[in-house]
Amino acid sequence: xxxxxxxxxxxxxxxxxxxxxxxxxxxxxxxxxxxxxxxxxxxxxxxxxxxxxxxxxxxxxxxxxxxxxxxxxxxxxxxxxxxxxxxxxxxxxxxxxxxxxxxxxxxxxxxxxxxxxxxxxxxxxxxxxxxxxxxxxxxxxxxxxxxxxxxxxxxxxxxxxxxxxxxxxxxxxxxxxxxxxxxxxxxxxxxxxxxxxxxxxxxxxxxxxxxxxxxxxxxxxxxxxxxxxxxxxxxxxxxxxxxxxxxxxxxx
Numbered sequence: 132x133x134x135x136x137x138x139x140x141x142x143x144x145x146x147x148x149x150x151x152x153x154x155x156x157x158x159x160x161x162x163x164x165x166x167x168x169x170x171x172x173x174x175x176x177x178x179x180x181x182x183x184x185x186x187x188x189x190x191x192x193x194x195x196x197x198x199x200x201x202x203x204x205x206x207x208x209x210x211x212x213x214x215x216x217x218x219x220x221x222x223x224x225x226x227x228x229x230x231x232x233x234x235x236x237x238x239x240x241x242x243x244x245x246x247x248x249x250x251x252x253x254x255x256x257x258x259x260x261x262x263x264x265x266x267x268x269x270x271x272x273x274x275x276x277x278x279x280x281x282x283x284x285x286x287x288x289x290x291x292x293x294x295x296x297x298x299x300x301x302x303x304x305x306x307x308x309x310x311x312x313x314x315x316x317x318x319x320x321x322x323x324x325x326x327x328x329x330x331x332x333x334x335x336x337x338x339x340x341x342x343x344x345x346x347x348x349x350x351x352x353x354x355x356x357x358x359x360x361x362x363x364x365x366x367x368x369x370x371x372x373x374x375x376x377x378x379x380x381x382x383x
Contacts, residue, residue, distance in 0.1 A: 228353035232346055239342040242335055249332045253325070347372035 151161040162170075203210045268284065270276055282289040286300045299307075351372045355361070360378040367373035 225353060225356060228349055228356075232349050232353070235342055235346045235349065239339055239346065242339040242342065246332065246335050246339060249328065249335065253328055253332065344370060344372065351375070 148163055149161070151158065155161075202213055204213050205211075268279070268281075270279060282292050285292065285298070286302070287298055288301065288304065291298045348367065351367075354377075355375070357377075359380055361375045363373060364376050365371075365374035
């Protein structure tokens with residue numbers, strides 16, 4: 132009987148599933164049974180998962196507590212671990228404030244020294260925004276006022292009257308040779324360099340002012356840690372620190 136079955140099985144043809152008909156080639160491959168089973172199993176697995184989650188949500192106790200609630204928080208629907216807050220004493224806070232003030236003051240003093248060095252090199256010559264110098268000349272009569280010539284009075288060339296530095300007299304121009312750059316290109320180059328130096332100087336001055344304001348604000352926050360009674364007199368602004376009036380306390 133077994134030999135008959137083997138002979139019968141050998142004579143049977145293999146089963147071939149049909150392919151996509153020619154007029155439906157544009158729709159892709161025809162889904163076979165094994166493909167359908169995979170898709171159906173995946174669909175039922177997802178449906179069972181959703182049903183289990185729905186049941187869990189319905190049966191959840193709203194008053195339930197677990198310790199993970201303390202160390203996590205919800206952000207955009209996702210649980211995120213909270214960052215542990217560092218426990219710092221008041222003395223440690225005061226020490227950190229004083230360290231911050233020392234660092235800012237150190238940087239401010241270094242910036243002030245650089246500013247003084249730049250001022251010594253440039254002498255604020257032709258600086259933009261610099262207050263103009265005023266020089267008053269006295270004469271004896273109104274007629275002299277009308278005929279007053281500044282170039283002849285200063286004994287210099289008319290082209291050099293508006294200069295506040297390096298204004299030689301006519302005698303110096305006649306007897307001595309000109310030193311330094313005399314070509315227009317070199318003069319323009321020196322002017323650009325001088326302008327760049329003035330720009331750096333103004334930036335350093337602004338930075339030094341900002342550091343001074345920062346040190347004042349840090350000192351104010353440090354003073355606020357004291358337990359003495361205080362009243363705010365003036366609010367804090369971007370350019371100034373807040374002003375507080377503290378209650379006078381007699382020291383023993």
